[in-house]
Amino acid sequence: MTEYAGRDGLREMQELTQRVWSPASRFHLGDLAWERSANAARSADWRTAVWRDGTVGPVVAWGWLEQPGHLLMAVDPARPELADQVIHWFRETADGDQLATGVLETEHHLLAPLEAAGFRRDDQSPYYTHHWISLDALATPVAPDGLTLRHVRADEVAKRAAVHRAAWSDLAPSKMNEGAMAAVMSAWPYRSELDWVVVNEAGEFVASALIWLDEQYQVGLVEPVGVATAYRRQGLGQAVNLAALHALRAAGGTRAVVCPRGDDGYPKARALYQSIGFKPGSRTLHLLLG
Ligand SMILES: CC(C)(COP(=O)(O)OP(=O)(O)OC[C@H]1O[C@@H](n2cnc3c(N)ncnc32)[C@H](O)[C@@H]1OP(=O)(O)O)[C@@H](O)C(=O)NCCC(=O)NCCS
DSSP states (O other), rough: EEEEETTTTTHHHHHHHHHOOTTTTTHHHHHHHHHHHHHHHGGGGOOOEEETTTTTSSSEEEEEETTTTEEEEEOOTTTHHHHHHHHHHHHHOOOOOEEEEEEEEOOOOHHHHHHHEEEETTTSSEEEEEEEEEEGOOOOOOTTTTEEEEEETTHHHHHHHHHHHHHHOOSSSOOHHHHHHHHHHHTTTTTTTGGEEEEEETSSSSEEEEEETTTTEEEEEEEEEEEEETTSSSSSHHHHHHHHHHHHHTTTTOEEEEEEEEEETHHHHHHHHHHTTOOEEEEEEEEOOO
16 A cells, blocks of 8 residues: 555556446546646645555555545455455544545445445435436537637646636635646646637637546546636536537547536536436435444
8 A cells, every 4th residue: 555645646546447437436537637636735635545456466446535534435346345444544544523435326345344334324415416428419519609619728728727717716716726727737638629618709718618538438527617607597508518528529439427416505517417418327425434
């Protein structure tokens, strides 16, 4: 087992996540690329442990304290006994009175050992529902007059960060900055032709949708989508999303997944995805110790 502080360990986590991915998995390799790059400002508090089979064998488990008391984890379903080691590491490493974790409801190889260790399902907390779309019958994206759709260029980091902030500051100012966006745009498997924006007449970006393609399974993760506050409810969320999905299909993707809130505390994101044709699948479960 190797422990990391900060952002190190991403590629090893992605190695396992990709190797054992199936529609029953919570994480796509794009989730890890996005979460660990876009939130780099918080990374000083992160703790990560990666378990490898021998010194040169495959990665078989990882655990990530993305908050001092909150565990994200992945374990090779062929090695379910390793879940106990990840849980043990979590209890040794975590801070805080209330320890929590989350899994996809289909991850039985994680759920059973977590419950055996005393974690109980908490149905009061927000949860996320995977939504799926096949790319064989996509609607055509339409941008309102005066606005254009295109993918970003590698040198547009500052504008790309600005549109993220303009869309993600409803509740509190977004911490996205040029450094974090540069980290996103240099993280594997980022591809600028799968990172779409709506541009206004002044040349500003006013909406964005980023897709991460896992070429091994031809599946794209949509993460994130955002529309600047002043431009909402004009169909831009749909248009930029559909444009990115068409680009995903052109790049060899056959289906896409997105993970909006499934509870009624934040319904507009899933309403957007369902309006495009995404259909709900499995949900996450939030678990508390004790
Ligand atoms: C969610 C978000 C991207 C929607 O963008 P948008 O451009 O306003 O969405 P659209 O105009 O394309 O709406 C398409 C459909 O989504 C649904 N929808 C969008 N906003 C909604 C809202 N506030 N309430 C209910 N349904 C909503 C509707 O079905 C809508 O169709 P309609 O306008 O014909 O009723 C935007 O509100 C946003 O950026 N929010 C903050 C970031 C965010 O939550 N991103 C998604 C997280 S996974």
